[in-house]
Amino acid sequence: MRKIKRWKQGIAVAGVIALTGSLFAGCGGADGKNSGSKGKTGSSNQAGNADTADLVNVNTDNSDGKKTKDESTKAMGRFLENDLTVPENSQFLRDVKVLDSGALRMVYYSTADNCYYAADSADNGETWTNGKSLEELLGLKENLGEYISVVSAAADGSIFVGADLSPDRDNENAQTTADSGEEDSAYDNLKMEFFYLSPDGNVQKVDTGDTIQSSYTFQACFTENGTVLIVDPGNGVAEINPSDGSLVRRYEEGISVDFIGTAGKMLFTIQDQTLHGYDLDTGKPLDNISALTEQIQSDEQDVNWTTTSSFPLMFLKGDEDNSLFYIDHTGVYRYVLGGSTVEQIIDGSLNSLSSPDTGTVAWGQDSDGNFYVGCNAGEDIRIYSYVYSKDTPTTPDTELTVYSLKDSDFIKQAAVLFQKKYPDIYVNIEAGMSGDDSVTDTDALKVLNTEIMAGTGPDVLLLDGISEDTYIERGMLENLSGVLKDEDILPNIKDAYTKEDGSIYTMPVKFGIPMIEGNKDIIAGITDLTTEADAAESQKDSYGKLKFFSSFSISPSGLIQGTIDNSTPAWMNEDGTLKEDALKEYLEQVNRIWQTQKDAIEETKKAYQMGDDWANSDRSGYTNIAGSITDLLVKVNTVAAGGLLSPEGLVYLDSAKKVDPDLDYRLLNGQSENCFYPRSIVGISAKASEKEAAEKFVKFLFEEESQRASNDEGLAVNSKVYEDMAYWKMGKSSGDTIGSIGTSYDTGDGNIKQFVMDEIIPEDEAIQNIMDLGKTLTVPAKSNQIIRNAVTESGEKYLNGETGLDDAVKEIMQEVNLYLSE
Known part of the structure; x- marks a missing residue:
């Protein structure tokens, strides 16, 4: 029996494909009755019981990116988000539908028994019936499990299922072929069969004949007319009658469609980052959707389908025959065909729609105008209802600005949770560097410093990559000791950031543990950076084509970025200047490792005709070690080296030992001992304009709800959460298999093979050992981006032989001193 796999791209081969089993979603609803907008006001049609004019956000954006309110009127009315329950053991959502009866139906996958289930709720998601397996509903004797690739539920109770029932479906050769680049033949041996459960409970196998030309399909959905739309890869979209399998109509014949959605009598397709609309009654293209097309195509996230477990864009029937709703990561919108504007009725920045871990799967609307949105969030299912509250301000009265040098998914997720708790506060997250422009670290920090000194800067700062000591010395940060006095933070973490007088100006919200995994005999001798270089030299005869010391060691810059964090404290003085001798020693040891790798890198590049870009990606030591397993x-x-940044990271480390008993893992010291990686280091500006809101936000970050938030950016620093076995076991039990990861790799003789590792929850002893280890770490590996850049740039030239050691050290010292003087 196949397992749901999550394929990780390593450096083993350039063409690994990403799979998550066959967990594809439905098309969107045919049962909606509400309204929507993308920042512009428009129609005053009814949305449930709320007038669209009351729903549209009246705020505008000024030049500095902050929202301003029209002081003459205070718009009231907003959809508020509510978390609904989900059935026990539900892991992956396939569809959510508001039935004609008013009940909710969800179809989901459970890894507990490798089955798909349908469950109903008659009380708006408060409770659910015991799920019935699709096999039971369809009268099938065999457990189809992950062989099901398409599922769609209809408002009248119908269910349509597509599954691979080919005799050799367990043969992984098809996927291996795809990994080797022959995508056209990846599914040649598969055979899709379709089943239809009618509203009266009758089940029949649907014979589509030659209608579906591909041997595999990934999306199907019901239309309002009772027909079924099936994406036929490479040949557009087929509309069939589910009762007999006959073809009703084909759309975009001969074209490869990425994904589709429906809104009442309308079909929308996305292909090649373009939106196309069709009238389902006539089959003709919609010719009056130019404003909608322009709006959607202007957001690249809407038209790029990057994961098989959710959709970036979904449609829903509107409140009038010629209107529709759509939903994306920025909110919910309403559009009237032929209109020149698109209206926003739900601002995604105020709820979970903007959270990085939320992937929308399906949605619907009840007769009261309430929206229901089903999402996959990591390993969990989330179903939200959005209920209109006429007494809630359209936008919060208070705007809190949170700044980070680079984009932070964790803070975005935390902001969503915070805004649920404090709906009167809007969290505006600003990133100094977007990555899409030429702004450098230095540029961004100069702007930040100028704004702070002028009193126009952010309220809360994430100081990752920023010299927090400099900000403290200059009196730019508030004392947090009062804010954090009642927070249960791990003593070793809290003590590391507490001054002698008891003041606290910064504190990491999460932390990571530097780890190394490899052969027991090899890693036993690695106790610092010098012995790590010794180990690299001892294995030099084993390096060659696709044979390296670690994932960090495949480029000079990557090697520096992968070893700098737990060495920096050894060469940092209290005033921020560097210890020249310690810095010199660091570069010498890193160079020893690099000299063992050069020939292997060149051999690999030559064998696979790779350019230098292959090896020059960011491989910071903060990267989850799981990516190297x-x-x-x-x-x-x-060896695998990096940061243990999540409970799932420990699952990877421990599961690898089960695959190869000769492996072991331990703390990785650099030039410094007992380091931890501080993550999301938070502080409050001394000139914060919203100090009370800033204190609430910072306090919230250390509370249990925020600390338990699903992410892989760091371990909890809240003692109660960190010491909870359930946190480490992610709600499972020791020995449970929660999934598997895999990769395709070149065996060295031209053959491509697959490797799969089951992810197994560790035993209590293994968890306790890591838990205890984390409590012993006392030295924060503070990462100053300016220093990191200086060491990387000059160190790379030294490792490449372009400059001498003394000159490289001199360049670094000059660069850092110049930065400190400014």
């Missing part, structure tokens, strides 16, 4: 297991790397 598969390369370790397929013998591409001698």
Whole structure:
């Protein structure tokens, strides 16, 4: 029996494909009755019991990106988000539908028994019936499990299912072929069969004949007319009658469609980042949707389908025959065909729609105008209702600005949770560097410093990559000791950031543990950076084509970025200047490692005709070590190194030992001992304009709800959460298999093979050992981006032989001193 796999791209081979089983979603609803907008006001049609004019956000954006309110009127009315329950053991959502009866139906996958289920709720998601397996509903004797690739539920109770019932479906050769680049033949041996459960409970196998030309399909959905739309890869979209399988109509014949959605009598397709609309009654293209097309195509996230477990864009029937709703990561919108504007009725920045871990799967609307949105969030299902509250301000009265040098998914997720608790506060997250422009770290920090000194800066700062000591010395940060006095923070973390007088100006919200995994005999001798270089030299005879020391060691810059964090404290003085001798020693040891790798890198690049870009990606030591585990297991790397940043990271480390008993893992010291990686280091500006809101936000970040938020950006610093076995086991039990990860790799003789590792929850002893280890770490590996850049730039030239050691050290010292003087 196949397992749901999550394929990780390592450095083993350039063409690994990403799979998550066959967890594809439905098309969107045919049962909606509400309204929507993208920042512009428009029609005053009814949306449930709320007038559209009351729903539209009256705020505008000024030049500095902050929202301003029209002081003459205070708009009231907003959809508020509510979390609904989900059935026990539900892991992956496939569809959510508001039935004609008014009940909710959800179809989901459970890894507990490898089955798909349908469950109903008659009380708006407060409770659910015991789920019935699709096999039971369809009268099938065999457990189809992950062989089901398409599921769609209809408002009248119908269910349509597509599954791979080919005799050799367990043969992984098809996927291996795809990994080797022959995508056209990846599913040649598969055979899709379709089943239809009618409203009266009758089940029949649907014979589509030659209508579906592809041997595999990934999306199907009901239309309001009772027909079924099936994406036929490479040949558009087929509309069939589910009762007999006959073809009603084909759309975009001969074209590869990415995904589709329906809104009442309208079909929308996305292909090649373009939106196309069709009238389902006539089959003709919609010719009056130019404003909608322009709006959607202007947001690249809407038209790029990057994951198989959710959709970036979904449609729903509107409140009039010629209107529709759509939903994306920025909110819910309403559009009237032929209109020149698109209206926003739900601002995604005020709820979970904007959270990085939320992937929308399906949605609907009841007769009262309430929206229901089903999402996959990591390993969990989330179903939200959006209920209109006429007494809530359209936009919050208070705007809190949170700044980070680079984009932070964790803070975005935390902001969503915070705004649920404090709906009167809007969290505006600003990133100094977007990555899409030429702004450098230095540029961004100069702007930030100028704004702070002028009193126009952010209220809360994330100081990752920023010299927090400099900000403290200059009196730019508030004392947090009062804010954090009642927060249960791990003593070793809190003490590391507490001054002698008891003041606290910054505190990491999460932390990571530097780890290394490899052969027991090899890693036993690695106690610092010098012995790590010794180990690299001891294994030099094993390096060659796709054979390296670690994933960090495949480029000079990557090697520096992968080893700098737990060495920096050894060469930092209290005033921020560097210890020249310690810095010199660091570069010498890193160079020793690099000299063992050069020939292997060149051999690999030549064999696979790779450019330098292949090896020059960011491989910071803060990167989750989990990303290197598969390369370790397929013998591409001698060791895996990086940060343990999540409970799932420990699952990877421990599961690897079960695959290869000769492996072990331990703390990785650099030039400094007992380091931890501080993550999301938070502080409050001394000139914060919204100090009370800033204190609430910072306090919230350390509370249990925020600390338990699902993310892989760091371990909890809240003692109660960190010491909870359930946190480490992610709600499962020791020995449970929660999934699997895999990679495709070159065996060295031209053959491509697959490797799969089951993810197994560790035993209590393994968890306790890591838990205890984390409590012993006392030295924060503070990462100053300016220093990191200076060391990387000059260090890379030294490792490449372009400059001498003394000159490289001199350049670094000059660069850092110049920065400090400013």
